[in-house]
Amino acid sequence: SIGVGLNVNNDPPEQEAMAVSLKAVAGHHIPRREILTGYLDRFEKRLTQFDSQSVIADWKKNNMTIGNQVIVKTFKDTVQGRAKDIDPGGGLILQLEDGRLQTIVHGDCFQRH
Numbered sequence: 001s002i003g004v005g006l007n008v009n010n011d012p013p014e015q016e017a018m019a020v021s022l023k024a025v026a027g028h029h030i031p032r033r034e035i036l037t038g039y040l041d042r043f044e045k046r047l048t049q050f051d052s053q054s055v056i057a058d059w060k061k062n063n064m065t066i067g068n069q070v071i072v073k074t075f076k077d078t079v080q081g082r083a084k085d086i087d088p089g090g091g092l093i094l095q096l097e098d099g100r101l102q103t104i105v106h107g108d109c110f111q112r113h
Helices: 022-026 032-048 052-062
Strands: 069-073 078-086 092-095 101-104 108-111
Touching (some): 069 092
Antiparallel strands (some): 069 078, 069 108, 078 092, 092 101
16 A cells, blocks of 8 residues: 655644645645545546556656665664665665665655755
8 A cells, every 4th residue: 555645734843854835835725625636536537547557657757766865664674775766566676785675565765864
């Protein structure tokens, strides 16, 4: 499963220095219902025309993680490395410090600064 978080009208905590809310960017209150219904309409359309290869290609094109040092926290472990690619199944391919490649299928990914 994939989790999506969107800061709409809140103020993200200071420890998430890169996070921002839509309200802060737009300079005014944003109606969450319009965002949700617009998102769900587009999501439904994408599901009815689903093509996994185009989804992965779009994901890679718009991805800000690939090429960066990351920390991924899974249920069992914490893994650090450079995000190298997305595999055909949607797993994040990491290059570990010893050069080995490891694919992470689930976890919370944070960029290291």
